[in-house]
Amino acid sequence: MKELDDKDRDILRILSKEARIPLKSLAARIGLSRSATTERIALLEKSGVIRGYRADIGQKTETNFIAAFLLLTLTRTPSINVLDQLARYPEVRRVSSISGQLDLIVEVEVPSIDGLNTLRDLIAAHQNVQDLTTLIVLRRDIDRSSFLDRAD
Numbered sequence: 022m023k024e025l026d027d028k029d030r031d032i033l034r035i036l037s038k039e040a041r042i043p044l045k046s047l048a049a050r051i052g053l054s055r056s057a058t059t060e061r062i063a064l065l066e067k068s069g070v071i072r073g074y075r076a077d078i079g080q081k082t083e084t085n086f087i088a089a090f091l092l093l094t095l096t097r098t099p100s101i102n103v104l105d106q107l108a109r110y111p112e113v114r115r116v117s118s119i120s121g122q123l124d125l126i127v128e129v130e131v132p133s134i135d136g137l138n139t140l141r142d143l144i145a146a147h148q149n150v151q152d153l154t155t156l157i158v159l160r161r162d163i164d165r166s167s168f169l170d171r172a173d
Contacts, residue, residue, distance in 0.1 A: 028051055028052075028061065029061060031050070032047065032051060032058070032062060033065070033070070035047055036062075036071070041074075044058060073108065085132065086130045086131060087130070087132070087134065087136075087137055088129070089130075090127065090128055090156040090158070091125075091154070092123050092126060092153070092154040092155075093126075093152070093153050094123055094150075095124040095125065095150060098118075100149045103149050103150065106147055110129075114128045116128075137157075141153060
């Protein structure tokens, strides 16, 4: 895959907030033709940068949620069915495959400790999850923007 340029980042930024935006509107907002925009999206999908589209339902407020990291060890990797299950939960904000003894770091936001326990139990019950450790975020001391918000 080629290096992401500003147009690719613009596409990703817009699609991450408005996954159902009409192609014509997306193309106009990034300043490309529909065909060029379609081609870029196809390349982003083919390379795995865009792995799917979803709707996140509901609003969250900065003061009304609990953030946590779930550290998962899997029985085998890769485990696409675990990733598919995680993608179904709207509380899951980010999943990262990592090297080392752990396999996945799952960042979640839930409305309560009970919600965290329920989500944790659902994930831990998956047949390919060997171990799960929960770390609750007490505060965010440094929170930098994602690569989508960075300039080259």
